[in-house]
Amino acid sequence: MALVNALALALELLQLAAAAADAGVSIANILNAGIAKVKQAQESGVDLTDDDLQSMLNTIKQASVDLNKDPA
Amino acid sequence: MIRKTLAIAVAIGAVLGLAGCSGSSPVPAPKTPRQAVFEAEVAYASVQALALRYVNLPRCGSAAAAGIKISCSDAGIVAEIRKVDADAVAAIDSAVDTAKKTDATDTAVTIALKGVGDLTTALRQILANHGITEASLGTR
Numbered sequence: 001m002a003l004v005n006a007l008a009l010a011l012e013l014l015q016l017a018a019a020a021a022d023a024g025v026s027i028a029n030i031l032n033a034g035i036a037k038v039k040q041a042q043e044s045g046v047d048l049t050d051d052d053l054q055s056m057l058n059t060i061k062q063a064s065v066d067l068n069k070d071p072a
Numbered sequence: 073m074i075r076k077t078l079a080i081a082v083a084i085g086a087v088l089g090l091a092g093c094s095g096s097s098p099v100p101a102p103k104t105p106r107q108a109v110f111e112a113e114v115a116y117a118s119v120q121a122l123a124l125r126y127v128n129l130p131r132c133g134s135a136a137a138a139g140i141k142i143s144c145s146d147a148g149i150v151a152e153i154r155k156v157d158a159d160a161v162a163a164i165d166s167a168v169d170t171a172k173k174t175d176a177t178d179t180a181v182t183i184a185l186k187g188v189g190d191l192t193t194a195l196r197q198i199l200a201n202h203g204i205t206e207a208s209l210g211t212r
Contacts, residue, residue: 027118027206034114038100038107048106053168056113063120064161067127067154071145 105181109171112188116160119196123153126204143208152198160191 034056041048102108132144167184170176199205 027121030118030121031114034111034117035099038102038111041107042100042103047104048110050172053106053110053113053171056110056117057164057168060113060117060120060164061161063117063124064157067120067124067157071128071130 105171105176105178108181108185109167112167112185112192113164116164116188116192116195119192119199120157120160122199122204122206122209123157123195125206125209126150126199127153129209146202149198149202149204153195156191156195156198160188160195163187163191 037048037052099111100107102111126145127150129143129145131150132146163184167181167188170180170184
């Protein structure tokens with residue numbers, strides 16, 4: 001039963017994520033590119049690599065550096 | 073094993089749901105720890121991108137902000153954003169390290185992602201509390 005409940009909850013949450021429409025273009029681009037990469041991994045049967053994880057981490061770290069800069 | 077993988081899917085679904093995506097692509101349930109961590113990274117990066125747009129606005133009260141009509145960024149809110157972001161980057165870094173380990177367990181990844189999810193929620197909440205959305209910031 002716990003397994004069924006977890007599956008139902010996961011599906012509900014994922015459907016909620018797919019239906020939410022309050023994000024703009026730049027956020028949608030990030031999400032859609034990420035989603036496409038996961039789909040590609042699932043369809044090809046070749047899992048994401050360390051480089052994939054590291055590349056996204058590097059993007060986040062660079063944005064964090066930018067977050068700590070004050071506007072000119 | 074299946075239950076743990078589903079737990080990861082639930083955790084990431086929550087993160088992505090809270091990130092508020094556009095709805096143009098259905099979100100696939102992660103099937104491996106790496107996919108779960110990657111989706112958490114993507115969810116945080118999307119919220120972080122919005123925060124960055126706000127932080128990049130001229131500070132309120134500055135000479136640059138006074139001469140333009142677009143909104144400005146409050147120094148106090150910027151400080152809040154920076155604090156959460158620093159914690160989130162550390163949490164994501166740790167989650168990526170965990171997922172890279174060949175002997176990583178689903179439980180370890182799930183625990184790591186809980187922290188990432190909490191901080192993604194915290195950043196999103198800061199932005200929401202102050203009405204910071206892509207619409208409120210205007211087009212680029």
